[in-house]
Amino acid sequence: MTPQSYVLTDSLTMLRRNLRRMIRYPTMIVMVIGMPVIFLLLFVYVFGGTLGAGLGTGSHEQFSGQAGGRAAYVNYVSPAIMLMTVTAVVQGTATSVATDMTEGIIARFRTMSIARVSVLTGHVLGSLIQVVLGVAVVTGIELLIGFRPTAGLGGWLGATGILLAAAFALIWLSVALGQASNSVETASNLPLPMMLLIFLGSGFVPTDSMPAGLRWFAEYQPFTPIMETLRHLLAGEPAGSTAIIALGWCVAILLGGYFWSRKLFNREYSG
Template identity: 50%
Template sequence: MTNIATTAADSATMFRRNLLHMLRYPGLTVFVIGIPVLLLLLFVYVFGGTLGAGLPGGGNGASQQYLAYVVPGILLIGVAGIANGASIGIAQDMTEGIVARFRSMAISRAAVLNGHVLGNTVQGLLCLAIVLGVGLLMGFRPAAGPLAWLVLAAFLALVCYSISWVAVAMGMSSKTVEAASNWPMIFTLLPFLGSGFVPTASMPGWLQWFADAQPFTPFIETARALLAGRAPSAGDGWWSLIWCTGFIALGYAWARRLYERKSV
């Protein structure tokens, strides 16, 4: 087989390994799903009335209005949780010696990394589907049509995939599993410092600048527009693609360099 075919076959094997690991050790998956669900319940039922009243047009039904506003931010919190799982997963493999064994076998080096990233992307989409289902049970009624749903699914898959690459590199650079769990915390903070929970226009000027410039705000606004059944703004759409491309390039180059260096 050609190098590309070999890498694809080995990546599929590593992908199946990560899916089986996810099924046999569901604790991390439950944790990744549980955090955004709890945040959704907390922000809607505890803070929703007050925060919803502050939205444009807020008034009667403020909690339900806030539910529609906050769901995209909670979805991106779920993506941040997947980053944590990706970092922990590769760190466990690195510290337990299984990666060293893979290096001694006739396996494409890129396949080990691809398997983790693809597995975490699937785990991320599962998490987001459950979080969205909880939102629907709470009364969320998106206006998205069939095409918008397809675009949203593809967009969220791309975000999960790109963030997973950076998270895998973070996990490989960590000396312990505990350290690997700390690195991706920045991804959890960014939705709070963006437009996930309140409009950026309500923030102080210096913080508004950061909120508008960081990657999770265009991610959230793109998801929010698609769920509302309208096309994302050109700025949000293009910046989302630029950030995703940058994350993939950075994460792949960083992870591959670490893998090659530790293979010597």
């Protein structure tokens, strides 16, 4: 077998290992899906009537297709819930990586003839599968409670691509955070700021409703252009420069997370 074949075979083995762990601990799947769904139902049915009433007077009316109200708010908030599902997955990824790093399994891997890169690849691919499954379920629930996107096939493909790009970048960042943690508990808390960025952005209310300082932060942090791009694409609107900014953030996070992760892993694996 060629070196590339060994890498592929070992990566698939590590992927199966992580998928079996996911099946063995179904509570992790419930948390990944359950938390975004709870926030979706909370904001739509408790706050949606009031928050949605302001959507018809601003530029965000185009995303709802209606002049405000709870039905309009479902369309507005759904992209944020999709991204929240991604952040829920990557929190579990950091925990899983930290478990491997602190429980001695890496020392065992060092004694085995396996491709070094396959250890992290298995985590990344397993997390991507969880993202796809989680977002699919959450999107189905959004459709059941009134989410009505007007995008065509191109819009859906574009939104899927943006979500996968964001997920791939955030997964690598979470892999690095898991390796940098001294304990599993620390790893489970480090990705929490990702969740907060959804709230401190345009996830649940338009940024033009915020005070000046917070509005500046919300508009220039990485998650806002990602969510705005999703809204444009799912509404059948061109995303324009917002999509370019969103992809730029995804590339920057991906490169930072990947190289940081590789540095930490090489140091641990060679130690």
